Structure formats: structure tokens, C-alpha cells
Amino acid sequence: MSHSPLASSIEIIYQKISSGVAITDLSTSELESIQSVIEQLNEGQIRVAEKKHDGWNTHAWVKQAILLFLRITPSSSMQAGDFNFFDKVPVRKWSEKEKVRVVPPAFVRRGAYVAPGAILMPSYVNIGAYVGSGTMVDTWATVGSCAQIGANVHLSGGVGIGGVLEPLQASPVIIEDNAFIGSRCIIVEGVIIEEGAVLGAGVTITSSTKIIDATKNEPMIYQGRVPKRSVVIPGTTSKEFPGGTFGVPCALIIGERKPSTDLKTSLNEALRDFQVSV
Numbered sequence: 001m002s003h004s005p006l007a008s009s010i011e012i013i014y015q016k017i018s019s020g021v022a023i024t025d026l027s028t029s030e031l032e033s034i035q036s037v038i039e040q041l042n043e044g045q046i047r048v049a050e051k052k053h054d055g056w057n058t059h060a061w062v063k064q065a066i067l068l069f070l071r072i073t074p075s076s077s078m079q080a081g082d083f084n085f086f087d088k089v090p091v092r093k094w095s096e097k098e099k100v101r102v103v104p105p106a107f108v109r110r111g112a113y114v115a116p117g118a119i120l121m122p123s124y125v126n127i128g129a130y131v132g133s134g135t136m137v138d139t140w141a142t143v144g145s146c147a148q149i150g151a152n153v154h155l156s157g158g159v160g161i162g163g164v165l166e167p168l169q170a171s172p173v174i175i176e177d178n179a180f181i182g183s184r185c186i187i188v189e190g191v192i193i194e195e196g197a198v199l200g201a202g203v204t205i206t207s208s209t210k211i212i213d214a215t216k217n218e219p220m221i222y223q224g225r226v227p228k229r230s231v232v233i234p235g236t237t238s239k240e241f242p243g244g245t246f247g248v249p250c251a252l253i254i255g256e257r258k259p260s261t262d263l264k265t266s267l268n269e270a271l272r273d274f275q276v277s278v
Helices: 003-019 028-042 060-072 263-272
Strands: 050-054 055-058 076-080 083-087 212-214 221-222 230-241 244-256
Touching: 003 028, 003 060, 028 060, 212 230
Parallel strands: 212 244
Antiparallel strands: 050 055, 076 083, 212 221, 230 244
8 A cells, every 4th residue: 555645644634633733624625634544444445564575564544544533533322233332433233245254243333344144243343444355353352443454254242353443553463364363362563464374262472472383493483473373272382471481472393284284174173183162
């Protein structure tokens, strides 16, 4: 996504507000620019982060627009089915045209995109997030603000995907295509789960979590990303503290998901071969 006139406009507006200009002093065209970004996010026309040849790029100006939208929008009473809200951001309404299966009570805030073919069990998707085609967001999973979830991903029950709006330069959590995230996993602080990775139940990964490849003669340590097609389980590693040596949480890479078979077969093989629970 190139640096467009809309991006420049948002940056100027954000600077004005940051320097003390009141929201009420914004012009009609400036307010329309903010609303335009939210609408384009809603339709999947723009994204908070995009993958380029050199990796994932985060668009700070899109996050600026979301923060501005929250500033210019007053809270009001809202209705979604039998649920009453008092909030700034309405939840999305669904019909056949979106081609998304939505099981109540699944809530997606305006400004988040869910691609055709996705399935939402009772779950929550926050503003700025992106959910790709064929992805399952299972029961009580949460997708935080600006998180980027690829195509054909499975977010199992109770998965927590962290959100981020500030600082502006901070990268969102990214789950790439065909990844499988087991029950009650927590992925936060801009961690990237690369394509086809399989995380067993209960894996917690933050930006500082050691991700240890235990399949090597000499353990290889990653931080901030899980390599593609890795099979990962929760683990512990020893760390020295003034009070002694204690085990601290880590994530263990115990194998690699085979690319030679189709996705369902390779997932089943990964779970069976490495005895990973979901």
C-alpha cells in the first residue's frame, strides 16, 4: 500500500490533534478522511500491516486513523440482537452477501475485516483486525485490535491474540496462512507465527519468550517469531535469579509440519507424530 494522499491527510490531522487542536475544530473534509479509512478497513481495501518481499510492514497512519476515529466518535446506545451496548464503535451486521458464517454471539467491531469463507464461532474481533478467507475463529477466541490473521488459519477455543494501537510504530500480532493455534494459546506483543506453524494447546508467546528449536544438536533460539511449519509445545528453560535457578516458560519447537501432504492430513500427522494436544 503506497503512501497515498489519504495517508498524508491522516498524518496531518493526527499532528494537529497532537499539538492541541480540538476535535471540534476539524473540518468536514478531515472528518470524512478519518471515516474513509475506517470504511476501507471494514471492506478489506486497506490493512494495518501488509507482507512485502522484505517482511511485514506496519502502516502507522492507519493506526492513527483508528485512534482519531475513537476520538471523534461519541459513545451511544447500540443494539446487536438481544445485546445492548454503550460504546463508540458499532458491531458489524451480517447477511448472505458477506459469505461469512457467524454463530452468535460472535462480535466484530466496525473497522475490522473478515473475508468470505471465514467462520466465526462465539468470539470477538476488534477494530483494525484482518481475518482471512477460510479461517476458523473458534469459541471464545479473541482477535485483538489490528491483529492480522491469514487464510485457512484455525484459532482454537479460547485463543487470545493480542491487540495494539499504541505505540504507533509497534507491529501487530501476525498469524500467517495455514497456521493452527491450539486451545488457550496466547500470542501477544507483535509476535509473528509464520505460515503453516502448529502450536499445541497452552503455548504462550510474547516478544521476549524464548522459542527454542529442540530438534537441533545445539538448540537454536528465536524470539518474536515462530518459523514456518514448526510444531510447537509449551516448555520451560532454566534462568538464574538472585534467589536461585528457576524454570521460566518458553516455547519448544519439536518438529516440522510436512509440506508434502494436504493441509488437513499434515495437521493430523503433526498432532499424531508429535503427540501435540489441541
